[in-house]
Amino acid sequence: MSDGFLGFKTSFMLDAVVVSLVLIVPAILYSIYVVKFTFNYSLHRNLQVSLGVVLFLAVTAFEVDMQWIQGGWENVVQKRDVPLTDEQFQFVRKLLWVHLVFAITTPVLWGITLVLALKRFSNPPFPGPHSPLHRRLAWISTIDIVLTSITGLTFYYMAFIR
Numbered sequence: 001m002s003d004g005f006l007g008f009k010t011s012f013m014l015d016a017v018v019v020s021l022v023l024i025v026p027a028i029l030y031s032i033y034v035v036k037f038t039f040n041y042s043l044h045r046n047l048q049v050s051l052g053v054v055l056f057l058a059v060t061a062f063e064v065d066m067q068w069i070q071g072g073w074e075n076v077v078q079k080r081d082v083p084l085t086d087e088q089f090q091f092v093r094k095l096l097w098v099h100l101v102f103a104i105t106t107p108v109l110w111g112i113t114l115v116l117a118l119k120r121f122s123n124p125p126f127p128g129p130h131s132p133l134h135r136r137l138a139w140i141s142t143i144d145i146v147l148t149s150i151t152g153l154t155f156y157y158m159a160f161i162r
C-alpha cells in the first residue's frame with residue numbers, strides 16, 4: 001500500500017485530511033473576520049458553504065480509503081518503521097476516541113448551522129430574526145471544528161510521526 005505525501009508511513013487520503021484540518025482553521029477565522037469586521041455577509045455565506053462541501057468530500061473520501069482500502073487505522077499504524085509499544089498503542093486508541101467525539105458532532109452541527117442559515121437568512125444574506133440562534137450555533141460549530149482539528153493533528157503526530 002503506498003504511503004502518504006507528507007513523508008510518513010500513512011496513506012494519501014490520511015495526509016489529505018490532515019492538510020484540510022490545518023487549512024480549515026485559518027479559513028474559518030477569515031470567514032468570521034469577514035462577517036464581523038467587514039460585514040460582507042455574502043462572502044461569509046459562500047466561504048462557509050464551500051468549506052462545508054470541501055469538508056464533506058474530504059471526510060467521505062477519507063472514510064472510504066481508511067475503512068475499505070486500508071482496512072482500519074490499526075493497519076496503517078503497522079506500517080511504522082519503529083512499532084508503537086503496547087502502552088503507546090493504547091494511548092493512541094484513547095486519543096482517537098476523544099477525536100471521534102468532536103469529529104462526529106462537527107458535521108452534524110455544521111449541517112444544522114448551514115441549512116438553518118440558508119433557509120432563514122434573506123438572499124443576499126443580512127442580519128435578521130435568525131441572527132441570535134445563528135451566532136450561538138455558529139460559535140459552537142466553530143469551537144467543535146477547531147477541537148476536531150487539534151485532536152486529529154495530535155492523533156496523527158502520536159500515531160504516525162513520533
Ligand code: HEM
Pocket residue numbers: 032035036041044045048049109110111113114117118121125126127128131132134135138139141142
Ligand atoms: C456552518 C457554517 C457557518 C458558520 C460556522 C458561521 C459562523 C458565523 C459566526 C461565528 C458568526 C458570528 C460573528 C459574530 O459573533 O458577530 C456568523 C454571523 C453571521 N453569519 Fe454565519 N456561519 C455559517 C454559515 C452561514 C451561512 C450559510 C450564512 C448565510 C446564508 C451565514 C450568515 C451569517 C450572517 C448574516 C451573520 C451575521 C449575524 C449577525 O451579526 O446578526 N452564515 N456566522
